[in-house]
Amino acid sequence: MPQESLCSTATADSMPLLPSLSHTKLLHWKVRIFLQALLVFVKLRPNHAIVGISWSRGRARKCPQNSLWSATNYGQDIIVGVIDTGIWPESPGFDDSVFTPKPTRWKGTCVGVPCNKKLIGAQYFLRGNEAQRGPIKPPEQRSPRDVAGHGTHVASTAAGMPVSGANKDGQASGVAKGGAPLARLAIYKVIWNEVVVDADLLAAIDAALTDGVDVINLSLGKKISTAPYFAYLQDALSIGGFHAVQAGVPVIVAGGNEGPAGYTVVNIAPWVLTVAASTVDRYISSYVVLGDNQVFSGVSWSRSSLPANRSYPLVYAADISAVSNITAATLCLPGTLNLAKAQGKIVLCRSGQNDGDDKGETVRRAGGAGMIMENPKNLRSEAKSSLPATHVGSKAAEAIYDYIQRTQSPVVSLTLGRTQLGYKPAPVMGSFSSRGPNTITPDILKPDVTAPGVEILAAWTGLKGSQFEFESGTSMASPHVTGVAALLRSLYPRNARNAWSVAAITSAIMTTATIQDNEKSIIKDYNFRTATPFQFGNGHIVPNAAADPGLVYGAGAQDYAEFLCTTGYSSSTIQQVLGVAASCNTAIRRGCDLNRPSVAISNLRGQISVWRSVTFVGRSPATFQIYISEPPGVGVRANPSQLSFTSYGETAWFQLSFTVRQPSSDYSFGWFVWSDGIRQVRSSIAVQGISTASVAVE
Ligand SMILES: *[C@@H]1O[C@H](CO)[C@@H](O)[C@H](O)[C@H]1NC(C)=O
Ligand SMILES: *[C@@H]1O[C@H](CO)[C@@H](O)[C@H](O)[C@H]1NC(C)=O
Ligand SMILES: *[C@@H]1O[C@H](CO)[C@@H](O)[C@H](O)[C@H]1NC(C)=O
Numbered sequence: 234m235p236q237e238s239l240c241s242t243a244t245a246d247s248m249p250l251l252p253s254l255s256h257t258k259l260l261h262w263k264v265r266i267f268l269q270a271l272l273v274f275v276k277l278r279p280n281h282a283i284v285g286i287s288w289s290r291g292r293a294r295k296c297p298q299n300s301l302w303s304a305t306n307y308g309q310d311i312i313v314g315v316i317d318t319g320i321w322p323e324s325p326g327f328d329d330s331v332f333t334p335k336p337t338r339w340k341g342t343c344v345g346v347p348c349n350k351k352l353i354g355a356q357y358f359l360r361g362n363e364a365q366r367g368p369i370k371p372p373e374q375r376s377p378r379d380v381a382g383h384g385t386h387v388a389s390t391a392a393g394m395p396v397s398g399a400n401k402d403g404q405a406s407g408v409a410k411g412g413a414p415l416a417r418l419a420i421y422k423v424i425w426n427e428v429v430v431d432a433d434l435l436a437a438i439d440a441a442l443t444d445g446v447d448v449i450n451l452s453l454g455k456k457i458s459t460a461p462y463f464a465y466l467q468d469a470l471s472i473g474g475f476h477a478v479q480a481g482v483p484v485i486v487a488g489g490n491e492g493p494a495g496y497t498v499v500n501i502a503p504w505v506l507t508v509a510a511s512t513v514d515r516y517i518s519s520y521v522v523l524g525d526n527q528v529f530s531g532v533s534w535s536r537s538s539l540p541a542n543r544s545y546p547l548v549y550a551a552d553i554s555a556v557s558n559i560t561a562a563t564l565c566l567p568g569t570l571n572l573a574k575a576q577g578k579i580v581l582c583r584s585g586q587n588d589g590d591d592k593g594e595t596v597r598r599a600g601g602a603g604m605i606m607e608n609p610k611n612l613r614s615e616a617k618s619s620l621p622a623t624h625v626g627s628k629a630a631e632a633i634y635d636y637i638q639r640t641q642s643p644v645v646s647l648t649l650g651r652t653q654l655g656y657k658p659a660p661v662m663g664s665f666s667s668r669g670p671n672t673i674t675p676d677i678l679k680p681d682v683t684a685p686g687v688e689i690l691a692a693w694t695g696l697k698g699s700q701f702e703f704e705s706g707t708s709m710a711s712p713h714v715t716g717v718a719a720l721l722r723s724l725y726p727r728n729a730r731n732a733w734s735v736a737a738i739t740s741a742i743m744t745t746a747t748i749q750d751n752e753k754s755i756i757k758d759y760n761f762r763t764a765t766p767f768q769f770g771n772g773h774i775v776p777n778a779a780a781d782p783g784l785v786y787g788a789g790a791q792d793y794a795e796f797l798c799t800t801g802y803s804s805s806t807i808q809q810v811l812g813v814a815a816s817c818n819t820a821i822r823r824g825c826d827l828n829r830p831s832v833a834i835s836n837l838r839g840q841i842s843v844w845r846s847v848t849f850v851g852r853s854p855a856t857f858q859i860y861i862s863e864p865p866g867v868g869v870r871a872n873p874s875q876l877s878f879t880s881y882g883e884t885a886w887f888q889l890s891f892t893v894r895q896p897s898s899d900y901s902f903g904w905f906v907w908s909d910g911i912r913q914v915r916s917s918i919a920v921q922g923i924s925t926a927s928v929a930v931e
Contacts, residue, residue: 309415310336311719312353314446314482315712316437317384319377319422320346320355326389327352327418341419341444345376354419354444361432362425369425377422383708388418416719419446431469438473442480447727448719449477449484465673466802466810471502475811478504478735479790481727485715487707488680489667493759495767497667501679503827504793506718506739509667509769510686510710511660514751517650519623521605523547523636524644529629531605533650534589539621545602546578547645549637553580553599565592565604575599579645581633582606593620603647605633623647658750662768663687664759666707669767669919670900674800675835676824678919681739682746683756683769686710717742717776724780731881734787736828737850741782743830744914746772748904765902766917771831783912784847784857784876786830787884795820796827833919834891837867839927842890847907847914849878849885857907857914859887864903866895867920871905893922 320327332350341354348355355377359369372380379385421437423429441449465471474484484505491497500507519533524544539545553574554562562569565582575596582592584607596604597620604622607630625633637643663686671679686709718738725733733741748769750756756773758764790813797807798817807815821827825834825843834841849855856877863869870890878885889905900921907914 309723311416311448311723312336312339312419312444312446313388313416313715313719314419314421314441314444314449315384315388316421316423316434316441316449317379317388318381318424319357319379319384320352320388320418320420321379321382321385322346322348322352322355324385324389332415332417335417336445338445339417339419341440341446345374346378351417352420353417355422356420356437356440357422358433358437358440359423359425361430361436362428364432365430366428373425377420379422381424381427384420384422384424386709388420388712416716416723419444434469435473438477442477442482447482447722448715449474449482464802465502465797465800466806468502470500471505472810474502474505475790475793478793479813481732481735483718483722483735483738485711485718487711490665490706490708491667492768493664493666493668495668496670496672498669498671498679498767499667501671501673501677502793503674503677503796503824503829504735504788504790506682506714506742507680507770508686508707508711508714509680509683510663510707511666511683511756511769511773512656512663512687513685514656514659515652515654516656518653519650520648521623521625521629521633522646522648523633524640524642525636527632527636529625529633531623531625531629532608533621533623533647535593535620535622535650537619537621538649539603539647541649542646544644544646547605547633547637547643548574548578548580549634550580550582552637553578555599565595567591567595567598570595570599570601572599575601577602579603579605579647581630581637583630584609584627589622589624590619593622596620605630605645605647621647658752658754658757660685660750660756660773661761662756662758662764663706666710666768670833670835674824675921676799676833677827677829678766678770678831678833678917680768681743681770681831682714682772682774684710684713684774686713714742714774717774717779720776721779731850733785733850734789736788737785737848740785740787740830741779741850742774743771744784744786744916745775745778745782745912746770746915747775748772748915748917765900766831766904766919767900767902771915771917778912781851781912782914783849783851783855783909784907784914785850786828786845787848788828791815792827796824799824799826830914831917831919832889835921837891837893837920837922838924840890840892842888844886844888846884846886847876849883850881851878851909851912852881854879855909855911857909859905859907861905862903864901864918864920864922866893866897866901867903867922868892868894869903869905869918876907891920891922893925896922896924898923 329349329351335350335353339353343355346355357377363369419441421441423433423437477484486500486505486507488507488509489497489499498507517533519531521529521531550565550570551559551563553571554569555571556562556569563583564586566587578601580596580601582604589606589608592606593604604620606622606624607627608624609627669679671677686707721738721741725731748755756764756769758768794807794811794813794815798815798820799822804815804817807813825832828846832843856875859871859874861869861871872888876885900919903918905916905918
């Protein structure tokens with residue numbers, strides 16, 4: 234089955250919301266008093282970023298025999314819950330012609346839109362919203378129907394059926410399909426005109442768990458910049474997520490689109506899986522053809538293109554400057570170009586200072602027809618524009634410049650873009666993707682993984698003609714991971730003998746992720762610097778490897794509840810909100826002691842040891858050896874350095890000691906990997922070693 238699947242973008246408009254307490258289902262949640270917290274949700278911003286990949290790189294390649302898809306029969310009979318803007322049920326990705334009747338364990342309902350054996354549930358939750366904001370306004374309808382497109386996009390990315398001939402304006406064409414194409418979908422609409430109210434969100438999670446969904450993907454994030462930070466127990470998403478984990482349902486969330494600044498990652502509770510966004514290896518090529526027949530190949534990330542084979546006058550930006558500072562004009566900084574002189578022309582702009590989108594906007598406002606941009610490093614995620622534009626390297630830009638200088642009436646045409654694969658490097662982190670450190674608990678590393686989230690093609694509402702749309706954002710990345718989690722849940726079902734906990738599923742996805750790109754270097758940032766775990770967590774997901782991780786880092790609701798003691802909650806508060814007894818006297822002392830598949834240590838003085846336990850999930854006896862890549866300036870020792878297992882489910886402990894050698898206020902990064910020669914169980918490390926001297930322990 235060839236395919237090409239795709240996703241979209243996250244955003245930043247925010248509105249303070251006073252949660253309503255009216256929904257009766259909330260009584261379930263013992264959280265009423267905490268809902269006083271003001272919540273600010275971010276919606277999704279389709280900006281920055283560019284090309285999309287897919288589940289199997291789009292080539293007409295057979296699914297390998299032992300792939301996750303084959304092993305799980307494409308996620309058959311897993312129920313994926315999508316809590317979002319609703320659904321466009323007529324989208325061909327939700328066709329049910331090959332499906333068997335819906336699973337008997339399904340207890341949910343379908344209201345207001347046509348459901349089928351693929352789309353088995355659709356409900357909407359707007360009581361909280363209406364109590365707070367009055368009756369919903371058009372174009373929203375009182376039904377689960379998606380009028381925004383976002384929910385349809387994510388649903389098809391997580392679990393859409395293969396649709397051949399998918400494309401957007403002819404680009405990225407191929408077979409669009411979701412991560413778990415044979416999984417069933419249950420839709421819970423909670424976003425109305427871009428606003429979500431806590432009461433509705435909790436009600437939807439509650440309904441999803443009661444209905445019997447196996448995996449939940451949540452597309453909401455709060456704006457972290459709003460101080461004071463939302464503590465874990467004042468956050469509907471983290472509370473709802475905790476209940477889901479108790480029910481054995483993994484919750485996959487987007488890390489937010491507030492990058493590239495640090496301390497911006499959201500949805501950071503240790504029990505949810507937080508996803509960052511990166512590029513895929515697909516790109517759209519375009520040629521620059523000069524009047525003297527010189528041809529240069531480039532890349533086009535524009536939303537529009539010029540008519541084929543039509544020539545336009547070509548000018549160098551500096552030659553049509555509207556300002557005295559010519560340097561500013563060569564860079565096409567806002568307002569630097571002369572309106573009369575740019576009219577109807579293609580403008581050559583230099584790289585630097587502002588991004589391609591901004592330069593394109595300068596040219597567009599000056600009346601230009603298109604842009605050739607010097608883009609020496611091919612910064613994919615920075616180079617998108619609303620105006621037709623082709624990005625070329627510095628040598629080509631120089632030659633084009635020479636042509637302009639020596640020609641009386643220079644002309645140029647830009648060819649229509651053609652979709653190509655194999656772009657290097659990929660993945661590259663999206664500049665918009667939110668980053669760590671974790672603002673609530675710096676000793677929990679977030680985000681957890683990265684996945685395709687730049688220019689992802691997936692289903693859209695039928696409102697605008699096209700059935701598909703490109704979107705960028707961590708919201709587009711997270712459903713890729715939701716698809717994988719659904720497949721793992723299908724391999725290790727909740728009630729089976731070999732059942733995996735939510736932590737095991739999370740761990741498998743995290744420890745099998747890769748930090749290498751397709752040039753065998755460490756994944757890069759959008760500006761071509763080496764990226765860090767604060768951007769990609771444990772790395773880019775590798776779905777097939779996640780099916781056989783070898784070892785998993787386990788943790789349960791009790792561990793998470795006790796972890797909350799480290800953030801200042803008392804036993805009684807934890808009991809009251811989560812309904813779980815946690816003894817804060819005997820609980821772990823620091824977030825880094827929670828048994829997660831990554832390690833972050835802030836403010837380290839001298840030395841610290843953390844414990845981890847791993848559970849063997851292999852079939853035949855195996856011995857694992859640890860390999861450590863120390864963070865610069867920090868020594869790391871493991872004890873023991875070898876672990877042997879004979880049977881499935883065996884657990885072993887190990888200790889990691891971190892010693893500051895060269896103090897720094899910055900974090901430094903490394904990793905460790907347990908390997909039995911076949912499987913690599915990798916964890917990222919982030920340490921801020923501020924002093925070589927230990928502090929006395931009280
Ligand atoms: C998954 O979650 C992300 C962010 O948490 C969201 O943006 C996206 O819409 C969700 N997708 C699905 C399939 O629910
Ligand atoms: C553009 O020019 C190329 C090469 O000269 C030609 O093959 C192609 O058909 C032309 N396209 C259109 C739309 O005229
Ligand atoms: C001209 O613009 C460039 C680019 O913004 C800037 O770096 C430089 O300082 C400016 N020069 C003057 C004299 O303002």
